[in-house]
Amino acid sequence: MPRPLSHIRVLDLSRVLAGPWASQNLADLGAEVIKVERPGVGDDTRGWGPPWVKDRDGKDTRDSSYYLSCNRGKKSITLDISTPEGQDIVRRLAARSDVLIENYKVGTLARYGLAYEQLRALNPRLIYCSVTGFGQSGPYAPRPGYDFVFQGMGGLMSITGERDGEPGAGPMKVGIAITDILTGMYASLAITAAIAHCERGGGGQYIDMALLDCMVAFNANQISGYLVSGNIPKRYGNAHPNVVPYQVFPCKDGHIILAVGNDSQFTSLCRVAGRPELAEDERFRLMSGRIVNRNALIPLIAEIMTTRGMHEWIEVLEAANVPCGPINNMKQVFEDPQVRHRGMRVDIPTAAGVPCPSVASPMRFSETPVEYTVPPPTLGQHTQEILQGLLGMERAAIDALAAKGVV
Numbered sequence: 001m002p003r004p005l006s007h008i009r010v011l012d013l014s015r016v017l018a019g020p021w022a023s024q025n026l027a028d029l030g031a032e033v034i035k036v037e038r039p040g041v042g043d044d045t046r047g048w049g050p051p052w053v054k055d056r057d058g059k060d061t062r063d064s065s066y067y068l069s070c071n072r073g074k075k076s077i078t079l080d081i082s083t084p085e086g087q088d089i090v091r092r093l094a095a096r097s098d099v100l101i102e103n104y105k106v107g108t109l110a111r112y113g114l115a116y117e118q119l120r121a122l123n124p125r126l127i128y129c130s131v132t133g134f135g136q137s138g139p140y141a142p143r144p145g146y147d148f149v150f151q152g153m154g155g156l157m158s159i160t161g162e163r164d165g166e167p168g169a170g171p172m173k174v175g176i177a178i179t180d181i182l183t184g185m186y187a188s189l190a191i192t193a194a195i196a197h198c199e200r201g202g203g204g205q206y207i208d209m210a211l212l213d214c215m216v217a218f219n220a221n222q223i224s225g226y227l228v229s230g231n232i233p234k235r236y237g238n239a240h241p242n243v244v245p246y247q248v249f250p251c252k253d254g255h256i257i258l259a260v261g262n263d264s265q266f267t268s269l270c271r272v273a274g275r276p277e278l279a280e281d282e283r284f285r286l287m288s289g290r291i292v293n294r295n296a297l298i299p300l301i302a303e304i305m306t307t308r309g310m311h312e313w314i315e316v317l318e319a320a321n322v323p324c325g326p327i328n329n330m331k332q333v334f335e336d337p338q339v340r341h342r343g344m345r346v347d348i349p350t351a352a353g354v355p356c357p358s359v360a361s362p363m364r365f366s367e368t369p370v371e372y373t374v375p376p377p378t379l380g381q382h383t384q385e386i387l388q389g390l391l392g393m394e395r396a397a398i399d400a401l402a403a404k405g406v407v
Contacts, residue, residue, distance in 0.1 A: 001367055001368050002030065002368070003029055003030025003368045003369075003370070003371065004029045004030055004365070004368050005026055005029040005030045005031040005192075005195070006030035006031070008026070008030075008031040008032070008098045008099060008195060009031065009032045009033075009034070009096065009097045009098050009099070010023055010026050010027075010031045010032065010033045010034065010097065010098065010099040010100075010101065011034050011036070011090070011093050011094055011097040011099070011100045011101070012033050012034060012035045012036065012074065012100075012101050013036050013081070013090070013100065013101065013102040013103075013104070013109075014101050014102055014103040014131060015037070015043040015044055015045070015103065016043070016044055016045055016103070016180070017045070017070055017147075017177055017180035017181070017184065018103060018131050018179075018180040018181075018183040018184045018187070018209075018211065019101050019102070019103040019131045019184065019187070020035075020043070020045075020070040020071055020184070021070045021180065021181055021183075021184025021185070021188075022101060022129070022131070022183075022184040022185075022187035022188045022191065023035070023074065023101055024070050024071060024072060024073060024074070024184075025184065025185070025188040025361075025363075026099070026188060026191065026192075027072065027073030027074055027374075028072075028073060028361045028363065028370045029192075029363070029370070030368070030371075031099070032075070033073060033074040033075065034074070034075050034077060034093065034097070034382070034386055035071065035074045035075065035076045035077070035377065036077055036078075036079050036081065036090070036093075037076055037077070037078050037079070037379060037380065038078065038079075038080065039078040039079070039080055039380070039405055039406070039407060040078070040405075042076070042078070042379040042380075043067060043071070045064060045066045045067040045070075046062060046063050046064060046067045046379065047062075047064065048064045048066040048067070049063075049064030049065065049066070050064070050065075051064065051065045052064055052065070053065065053067075053068055053356070054354060055352060055354060056352050056353050056354045062379070063376070063378070063379075067376060068356065068357075068358070068376050069358075069359070070184075071376040071377070072348060072356075072358055072372070072374060072375055072376050073374045074374070074376065074377055075377055075381070075382035075385070075386060076377035076378065076379060076380055076381050076382055076383075077380060077382055077383040077386045077387070077407070078379060078380035078383055078407050079383075079406065079407055080405060080406050080407075081112060081114070082112065083404075083406050085401055085404070085406045086406050086407075087112050087113055087114060089387070089391070089406075089407075090112075090114055091113075091114070091119065091122060092391050093386075093390070093391070094114075094119045094122060094123055094126060095119075095122045095123045096123075096390060096391075097123070097126065098125065098126070098127060098195065098198075099126070099127045099128075099129065099191055099194075099195070100119065100126060100127070100128045100129065101129045101131065101187070101191075102128075102129070102130055102131070103130070103131040103132060104130075104132075105132070105142070105144060106132055106136055106141050106142055107142075116128040116130075116206045120204060123204065124203050124204055125198055125203055125204045126204040127191060127194040127195060127198060127204050127205060127207065128204065128205075128206050128207065129187055129190065129191055129194075129206075129207040129209060130206070130207065130208055130209065131183060131184075131187055131209045131211075132208075132209070132210060132211070133145025133146075133149075133150065133210065133211050133212060134210055134211075134212050135208055135209075135210030135212070135213060136208045136210075137208075140212075145211060145212070147177035147178070147179040147180045147211070148173055148177075150179040150211045150212050150215045151173045151174060151178065151179055151215065152171070152173075153212060153215070154179070154212055154215025154216045154218070154219070155215070155216065155219050155222075155223065156173075156174065156178075156179075156215060156218065156219065157171040157172060157173055158171060158232075158233070158235070159219075159222055159233050159234070159235055159236075160172045160173070160174060160235065161235045161237065162235065162237040163234065163235050163236055163237050163239075164234070164235065166237060169235070171235070178218075179211045179214060179215045179218075180211070182214045182215065182218050183209055183210075183211045183214040186209060186214050186217075187207070187209045190207045190209065191207065194207060221242070222241070225241070225242075238257075239294075239298075241291075242291065243259075243260070243261055243287070243291075244260075244287070244290040244291050244294045244297065244298070245258050245260050245266075245269075245290070245294075245297065245298060245301050246258065246259050246260060246261070247298075248327065249301060249302055249305040250302070250305065250306060251305055251306065251308060251309055251310040251313055252306060252307070252308060252309040252310075253309040253310055253311075254309070254310040254326070254327075255310065255326075255327055256305060256310045256313050256314065256324055256325070256326065256327075257324060257325045257326070257327065258301070258305075258317075258322070258323075258324050259323040259324065259325075260322060260323065261323060262287065263285070263286055263287060265321065265322050265323065266279055266284070266287075266290070267279040268320040268321060268322050269317070269320070269322045271320070272316050272317060272320045272322065273304045274304075275300075275304060278297075278300065283296060283297070284297050310326060311326075314326065342360075343360055344359060344360050345357065345358075345359065345360065346358050346359075346360045346372045348372050348373065348374070348375040349373070349375070350375045356375035356376065358372065358375075360372070380407070383398075383407055384398065387407070
């Protein structure tokens with residue numbers, strides 16, 4: 001059965017993470033993704049190691065694990081798009097593509113004659129997605145930007161980190177480049193929606209994705225609470241502003257997460273803990289009371305949790321349907337029985353005979369499952385195939401471009 005986007009060709013002019021994450025999602029859905037990279041250098045993240053991908057002899061290659069994380073399922077061609085010859089090839093590829101993704105600074109591709117309006121004249125059905133830090137308009141549009149900056153500007157760091165007055169208090173970034181990942185996910189959704197629109201006869205269109213916009217939108221209930229009340233959200237560390245108890249607690253042999261989301265779960269927690277009277281206390285009986293009286297309740301829960309080990313607590317709490325869990329490191333994540341059952345690690349075969357480790361897509365389809373047959377490409381691996389097979393260029397012409405450093 002063909003995968004959902006097996007009829008779609010994507011020309012990917014993006015690099016680093018947000019754009020490549022979007023194009024990898026599309027590749028997972030079956031799209032043919034042609035990744036355009038700089039000759040001799042490639043995507044910036046190829047060099048973001050160690051750790052490095054290993055070859056069949058166990059030696060480091062020139063590609064980092066970072067690059068590995070967001071480029072499976074793609075074809076790589078090398079092309080210097082700052083040259084007239086490179087720009088001409090991009091135009092020819094765009095004329096034969098359904099989607100183009102780029103993350104150049106605002107105005108850069110227009111100077112190369114590769115802006116949306118210029119390419120739409122060649123392909124009216126083209127869906128052109130630009131991913132930038134601040135979007136195509138506004139006072140900050142010309143600025144560059146990185147994930148860390150947007151976690152701060154977009155408000156996330158103001159609510160992430162230990163609360164004021166506690167040891168280690170202060171704003172804290174998330175441990176991954178979450179703004180890039182979010183923007184890649186939003187871009188994937190926008191592109192698939194635009195494909196549906198085009199296939200209903202609506203033609204192509206331009207998509208303007210901004211990392212700052214995505215970070216602001218991601219604040220969800222926290223920013224909604226501010227807009228409704230006017231109260232600026234604070235940092236709660238591992239606690240939750242609207243759910244109590246919902247945080248990390250020390251145990252005899254480690255830490256446990258309690259995520260008690262309703263009153264019946266709180267009653268079950270108190271029963272299992274041997275303190276049923278807490279669920280009957282008017283201060284704590286309802287969630288609203290637990291929120292108001294968290295400073296009285298949390299020390300009581302903290303004292304209770306120190307009486308048993310983490311695994312003992314998890315066993316009895318899960319039996320009572322009280323949401324809880326451990327704090328796993330990455331090794332423990334992939335040792336977890338549920339993660340293993342779900343097949344979240346996949347090893348993609350490579351031409352060199354060395355399995356390429358990858359994290360499976362969380363998208364699970366009953367009829368058109370994601371396939372893991374194409375590993376992240378080596379730099380320029382498919383240049384000859386694309387230029388000769390798709391564009392019909394003669395070998396001599398390609399060799400001439402290579403001699404000039406265009407490909």
